[in-house]
Amino acid sequence: MTGDLLSSSIGDLFMVAGKAQPLQLALGMLGVLLAAYLFTRLAVFIANYIRISRGLASIPSAPGGIPLLGHVLPMITCVRQNKGAWDLMEEWLDSTGPIIKCNILGTHSVVVRDPTAMKRVFQTGYKIYEKDLDLSYRPFLPILGSGLVTSDGALWQKQRTLMGPALRIDVLDDIVRIAKKAVDRLCEKLRPHAGTGRPVNIEDEFHLLTLQVIGEAVLSLGPEECDRVFPQLYLPVMNEANHRVLRPYRMYLPTPEWFRFRSRMGQLNSFLINLFRRRWQARQSAPQRPKPVDILDRIFEAIEESGTKWDAALETQLCYEVKTFLLAGHETSAAMLSWSVLELSRNAEAAEMVVAEAKVAFGGDPAGEGPSRRAVDEMVYTLSVLKEALRKYSVVPVVTRKLAEDDPVGLLGQPLPRGVMVTCHIQGTHRLYEQPDEFRPERFMPGGEYDKFDDATRAYMFLPFIQGPRNCLGQHLAMLEARVVLSLLHRRFVFTAAPGHPCSQVANGLQLRHPTVVPVGPVDGVQVLVEERK
Numbered sequence: 001m002t003g004d005l006l007s008s009s010i011g012d013l014f015m016v017a018g019k020a021q022p023l024q025l026a027l028g029m030l031g032v033l034l035a036a037y038l039f040t041r042l043a044v045f046i047a048n049y050i051r052i053s054r055g056l057a058s059i060p061s062a063p064g065g066i067p068l069l070g071h072v073l074p075m076i077t078c079v080r081q082n083k084g085a086w087d088l089m090e091e092w093l094d095s096t097g098p099i100i101k102c103n104i105l106g107t108h109s110v111v112v113r114d115p116t117a118m119k120r121v122f123q124t125g126y127k128i129y130e131k132d133l134d135l136s137y138r139p140f141l142p143i144l145g146s147g148l149v150t151s152d153g154a155l156w157q158k159q160r161t162l163m164g165p166a167l168r169i170d171v172l173d174d175i176v177r178i179a180k181k182a183v184d185r186l187c188e189k190l191r192p193h194a195g196t197g198r199p200v201n202i203e204d205e206f207h208l209l210t211l212q213v214i215g216e217a218v219l220s221l222g223p224e225e226c227d228r229v230f231p232q233l234y235l236p237v238m239n240e241a242n243h244r245v246l247r248p249y250r251m252y253l254p255t256p257e258w259f260r261f262r263s264r265m266g267q268l269n270s271f272l273i274n275l276f277r278r279r280w281q282a283r284q285s286a287p288q289r290p291k292p293v294d295i296l297d298r299i300f301e302a303i304e305e306s307g308t309k310w311d312a313a314l315e316t317q318l319c320y321e322v323k324t325f326l327l328a329g330h331e332t333s334a335a336m337l338s339w340s341v342l343e344l345s346r347n348a349e350a351a352e353m354v355v356a357e358a359k360v361a362f363g364g365d366p367a368g369e370g371p372s373r374r375a376v377d378e379m380v381y382t383l384s385v386l387k388e389a390l391r392k393y394s395v396v397p398v399v400t401r402k403l404a405e406d407d408p409v410g411l412l413g414q415p416l417p418r419g420v421m422v423t424c425h426i427q428g429t430h431r432l433y434e435q436p437d438e439f440r441p442e443r444f445m446p447g448g449e450y451d452k453f454d455d456a457t458r459a460y461m462f463l464p465f466i467q468g469p470r471n472c473l474g475q476h477l478a479m480l481e482a483r484v485v486l487s488l489l490h491r492r493f494v495f496t497a498a499p500g501h502p503c504s505q506v507a508n509g510l511q512l513r514h515p516t517v518v519p520v521g522p523v524d525g526v527q528v529l530v531e532e533r534k
């Protein structure tokens with residue numbers, strides 16, 4: 001009986017199949033394949049989830065997690081209260097211990113701030129602590145692609161070898177001159193405001209200035225071209241990518257903004273690739289190799305020396321690298337400069353010390369060609385102001401990694417399983433200083449608090465640029481540029497926080513930090529009044 005039933009239903013099935021349209025059959029097959037794919041993905045996800053959970057069993061969990069959602073709700077609440085998720089993580093570290101685990105929609109993360117753990121992730125174990133492209137960097141992948149910040153393994157190694165020298169050594173001499181010209185232009189812009197009581201949003205000005213510096217240093221673009229191309233194409237694209245961090249669905253929904261993003265990306269890529277082609281062809285047809293004038297020239301030299309063939313793949317890769325330099329090189333520096341100006345506007349004595357260094361470096365002719373690089377290197381107090389701004393405000397508060405294989409050494413004595421995300425809480429490390437809320441540039445002066453840390457871990461107590469083989473390639477460029485800008489601005493003007501603006505009302509600048517956007521700048525900019533310095 002059962003056998004009859006079975007054979008008749010199989011027969012029916014063949015009958016139906018026989019009568020079905022090819023399209024229906026194809027759709028049916030597609031449905032089956034999709035279901036099988038989703039089922040396999042789910043099975044792999046569950047198996048990994050269980051394996052990683054077991055591997056982390058002995059690590060204390062952050063408070064407030066619930067099944068499935070993990071710690072997403074406390075994080076959302078925290079952002080609603082105008083605090084960064086990284087602030088919440090710091091509270092967890094304070095209350096629970098030096099190593100904790102949390103869960104973000106099924107992704108396990110271990111959070112640490114101890115310098116020995118940082119050393120393992122950034123230095124001794126860097127090959128297995130890979131970039132976390134699934135979560136943190138995903139919204140930026142359409143822009144940065146396989147550029148230096150977002151690549152790993154052999155490709156990263158090759159690109160780092162190719163690009164590294166172009167950002168170091170002699171280009172740094174040019175940066176002083178380029179930054180000097182940019183800050184002269186900014187001074188001209190500020191002069192009409194001096195003494196008028198009209199506030200200026202200095203953060204906005206720093207965004208334009210740092211884009212001009214990086215645009216000229218990398219591509220020899222003039223200030224007008226930078227001001228024309230970047231605010232139109234590059235800045236809106238970055239803006240959308242930042243929105244996508246908290247609203248990942250925007251990456252997939254074909255809204256008008258999604259199409260605008262694609263179109264601007266396309267225009268920016270064409271602008272860059274056309275520029276590369278023009279410059280490469282001019283170089284190939286020149287009777288002799290010209291002296292390099294910018295970072296692109298130096299990259300071209302490295303390409304020629306390595307014998308790399310010029311083709312479409314190379315153009316695309318170059319495009320990713322240049323967009324990486326633009327992104328990495330301007331927002332971080334603008335945030336650092338904004339915080340420094342805010343702090344100096346509250347501390348006349350520190351501002352006077354910066355001015356004193358500027359007088360030595362720029363001599364009696366601040367409007368001249370600019371100091372030598374050696375003279376800028378000697379501005380140790382100005383450098384300490386910038387470092388203290390990077391410490392106090394931690395413009396990159398967390399850096400995440402994904403463990404590519406089991407790490408039996410692990411962090412703080414805890415072996416870690418493959419696949420776990422590691423959140424290096426840079427802000428937490430920067431708060432392991434005495435009275436961390438206070439702005440004290442002296443910490444970074446010779447013999448100061450920083451010098452007194454233990455030799456073995458000192459380098460991991462100050463991590464704005466992280467450390468190790470994947471450290472920031474532009475850190476020397478950034479700090480050189482910022483010293484020129486900060487010192488010359490203060491040599492010419494006195495800045496005070498504009499009355500009525502939050503930056504004149506809150507007791508501590510920490511209250512002004514943006515809760516969701518990295519690099520962390522002031523949430524409402526820094527509005528200042530400008531006076532000529534006597």
Ligand code: HEM
Nearest residue numbers: 148149328329332333336396464465466470472473474478
């Ligand atoms: C105050 C300014 C800056 C800060 C705080 C900063 C911070 C950082 C940090 C934290 C990283 C590591 C990111 C990670 O591993 O996930 C990084 C990497 C990088 N930065 Fe910067 N950066 C600054 C300026 C610059 C500038 C001016 C440039 C270029 C012109 C630059 C180019 C890069 C590149 C290419 C990398 C990737 C290095 C690699 O993975 O090999 N940065 N930066």
